[in-house]
Amino acid sequence: MDNLDRFGRKISYLRISVTDRCNFRCVYCMPPRGVPWRPHGEILRYEEIVRVVRAAATLGIRKVRLTGGEPLVRRGLADLVRELSEIPGIEEVVLTTNGALLSENAEALAAAGLSRVNVSLDTLRPERFREITRLGRLEDVWEGILAARKAGLVPIKLNAVVLRGVNEGEVAEIAALAREGFKVRFIEWLPLGGVGEADPGWFVPWEEVRARVEGALGPLRPLGVQGPARVFSLPGGGEVGFIAARSAPFCPSCNRMRITADGKLRPCLLSPLEIDLKGPLRAGATQDELVRLLAEGLRTKPWAHGAEAPNDRGMSEIGG
Ligand code: SAM
Ligand code: SF4
Numbered sequence: 001m002d003n004l005d006r007f008g009r010k011i012s013y014l015r016i017s018v019t020d021r022c023n024f025r026c027v028y029c030m031p032p033r034g035v036p037w038r039p040h041g042e043i044l045r046y047e048e049i050v051r052v053v054r055a056a057a058t059l060g061i062r063k064v065r066l067t068g069g070e071p072l073v074r075r076g077l078a079d080l081v082r083e084l085s086e087i088p089g090i091e092e093v094v095l096t097t098n099g100a101l102l103s104e105n106a107e108a109l110a111a112a113g114l115s116r117v118n119v120s121l122d123t124l125r126p127e128r129f130r131e132i133t134r135l136g137r138l139e140d141v142w143e144g145i146l147a148a149r150k151a152g153l154v155p156i157k158l159n160a161v162v163l164r165g166v167n168e169g170e171v172a173e174i175a176a177l178a179r180e181g182f183k184v185r186f187i188e189w190l191p192l193g194g195v196g197e198a199d200p201g202w203f204v205p206w207e208e209v210r211a212r213v214e215g216a217l218g219p220l221r222p223l224g225v226q227g228p229a230r231v232f233s234l235p236g237g238g239e240v241g242f243i244a245a246r247s248a249p250f251c252p253s254c255n256r257m258r259i260t261a262d263g264k265l266r267p268c269l270l271s272p273l274e275i276d277l278k279g280p281l282r283a284g285a286t287q288d289e290l291v292r293l294l295a296e297g298l299r300t301k302p303w304a305h306g307a308e309a310p311n312d313r314g315m316s317e318i319g320g
Pocket of ligand 1: 028
């Protein structure tokens with residue numbers, strides 16, 4: 001079976017939210033308290049995730065990213081990594097994490113077959129880090145990043161969501177980390193649902209972030225588009241990218257689908273269209289039936305260009 005969607009895009013990448021739970025409460029992602037976590041029974045079990053990925057691999061999925069919520073708050077994640085990385089056809093299993101629990105997990109994850117990690121890092125100032133994440137400590141995340149580097153989970157990507165009035169003044173300092181071997185990605189804030197106190201004034205268009213980086217560090221040289229990111233080389237070395245999900249969605253180069261924490265296939269982040277997998281899985285669906293459901297998602301994957309961000313779910317459930 002081939003993995004081309006109806007717009008000719010080759011879909012080879014699956015992002016899986018392994019939990020909606022998190023040990024942080026980032027201001028743009030979750031309300032400060034009273035998050036209505038889904039009961040454990042509603043979240044896909046590891047063996048169910050493995051079945052879905054086996055089916056996806058037969059459709060041409062080659063790369064799997066584990067995300068959340070915070071994937072490292074789910075017990076036994078390294079076991080899942082091991083099982084997924086052994087599935088024929090799956091070439092890479094990678095992880096997006098807030099980094100807080102990475103120092104104690106990096107080695108086991110690498111040994112289990114994890115290829116690389118992306119760590120979210122919006123600020124280099126401890127107090128601001130606490131304000132943005134509400135519960136996190138910058139120190140723990142740095143330790144995690146260093147442990148991941150030591151364990152060989154490289155190159156490490158550092159993802160920063162830029163918020164006006166919060167961390168916009170820091171983008172050059174963050175970009176300069178690219179000279180130390182990290183790949184830096186700046187992400188436009190998306191007004192998604194489930195947050196509570198989102199501020200419409202937070203939005204900073206990527207061109208403005210680029211201008212700030214260039215003003216401080218010199219002209220950026222375009223290297224092209226890599227997945228959702230416009231990527232540039234930094235004078236003095238390193239690579240910086242911009243993910244303009246809002247001002248210039250990356251639909252033409254989109255190569256991904258998502259699985260939500262509660263087991264729905266979501267072909268497009270920006271469209272509320274979803275196909276239930278958990279129901280069929282628990283009702284005894286065969287592998288062929290799973291493949292058919294995934295193929296239906298591929299066939300119906302929308303072209304969301306110009307779509308307003310949907311507010312049916314927050315990023316932690318969809319898997320940002
Ligand atoms: N907890 C992990 C982490 O923070 O890396 C993985 C899940 S988190 C939802 C994945 C990414 O989504 C993070 O880089 C986070 O900054 C980003 N994110 C969350 N809400 C967002 C929003 N409203 N707009 C843009 N990015 C968002
Ligand atoms: Fe948790 Fe990641 Fe959302 Fe922050 S962005 S609250 S770390 S899921």
